[in-house]
Amino acid sequence: MNFSVVVPLYNKAPYVAAAVRSALDQTLRPLEVIVIDDGSTDGGAEVVHAIGDPRVRLIRQPNRGVSFARNLGIGLARGDWVAFLDADDWYHPEMLSSLQQAAAAVPEAGMLGAGFRRVPPAFDGTYAPWSVADTFFEVEVVEDLRTRWMRSAPFCTSSVAIRTDLLCALQPAFETADSIGEDLDLWFRVADLTPVALVNAPCAAVRVLPDSLSTKQAPAALPAYLERMERRALAGEIPARHRRSAIRFVAQMQVTLAREALDVRNRRLALHWLWRARRIGGSRRWLLTALMALCMPAQVAGHWQRWRLRSAELFSPEGPSA
Template identity: 45%
Template sequence: MRNVHFSVVVPLYNKAEHIVRTLASLQAQSFQPLEIVVVNDGSTDQGSDLVAALGDPRIKMVHQPNGGVARARNTGIAHAQGNWIAFLDADDWLHPDYLQTLAQLILTHPQLDMVATQYKSMPYEAGVTLQPWFVDVDSAAVELIQDLPQRWMRGTSFFTSSVAVRASRLQALQPCFPPGESFGEDLDLWFRLAETSAIALSTAALVGRVLVPGSLSVVHVARTEPPFLLRMAERARSPRMAPALRRSSLQLVNYHRLTLARAAISAGDRLLARQLLWRARQSLFSQRWWFTAIMATLLPGPLVYRWQHWRKLRKVALG
């Protein structure tokens, strides 16, 4: 695996409580990264000092004024020297076999530009040191994802901290993450990459997505559709996209519109919910569309909110 060199990009903004633990999980990898690019995005806490105190010569610290996570990741990509770039949020955690598994996927599928593993969600507990959970890496299957929008609608299988991308592809796409966006800015990149390359996904859950207290109770209601959805819909209208991928991309756009409609119902904005239902009318014959329509018409917002909240808690409990 000597031809695989990982640069791991870590955006840092006021995560002093988490960053040392997160970097410790990266330093404990059975397959070591070439470098760790920590982008201090204008933090006002002691996080960058804690990173410097680690004294790890592989850590490259880059400082910039606060510009958001998308800009921080783009800065990290610009400074990366490895031929593969992985991403790690400053409060997530890696299993020791994570990079080793990614490297094996790269060697097994040298034609691909993107590899990933599954992950597990876990609640954050202050002062508790996370320990590696048992994963039978050798028995894990590898899923080759040819149609990411279709696969995404069956359930999220990876996220930013469980992905690595060929550096040359990212450098050609700069700015990779849309600057100034913080909702779906990562999905925008994954779907653009997946339109030209399949993704090798290990079914081993080798990343801990740490959920900080209170994150489950936040209801995000977009007043307009997120830019990444609009861009996906625009790309799907291009004749250059394969017909099957065009259909699944448009289905995913409508799937997200219905998700936003449910969030609007939870927040008591039934007018916005109905507008989103209308925009998703191409899914009129789906069970999800009608279930959302019933919510918008008959169910009280607090009941919808509690149901959505229960579903999120259940996902966390199941890991």
């Protein structure tokens, strides 16, 4: 088996060389590294061109968004598998080798994932490997990715690979109209079609950049990918074995939106989201959030954030976590 690594690039000149070199320096050499420059204005494409490795394919296009860039990379891929890597992240040298082991252990799997580690914002544009438990990795088989994700996010965009033929059959694989959750949307749609094999070791590093941190807000609308997931589940378009977990996943995200509304003292919006999530109204997390929304006086609303930090949270910025 061989891998095409797709790297979407937009104004990440200080970091993209490290990302590309981490893919080239794998113990299992990639067939190619496809960098889609999405209209960068900071010289990032020139940085990639200067690497000078024949395995690097640099494609330039006007700015059309990360989903369009990834879809273009998928269409150009010549490998059996497409692995994704963001331009400000990097691979451990054993990343592709670990995914190969997962594919050998679970040959029916059409999606492979590995764990990841977060890198704090104080860093330069270099990368260095870190310790992993072993060169032979424990592999977990996942039949229901949504249920697994509600325990913890087992992989991120920079630690996943999918069979190329499966991605091409789903093109446009990434929804180009979405600005939130376009990656989760694809992972779950793929996982409805195939088992997922997970390597339980941190084989990718995710850079936490100051300019990429989310702004605190209380969304009044459900992200489009969750609306589609709920609609498809209720219409019977998701396989029967996954419909219940799909509906539960959407409801848990609605509880998360209720908690975000409480963070900014918008009790009415919080109650709206709790009503939308009433399918899991008997769950501990829903009841705790409802209790705070109903009983929290306006003058002590600010205490919610401190209480929340002490309570068990389900979703992290990269996805649900325990």
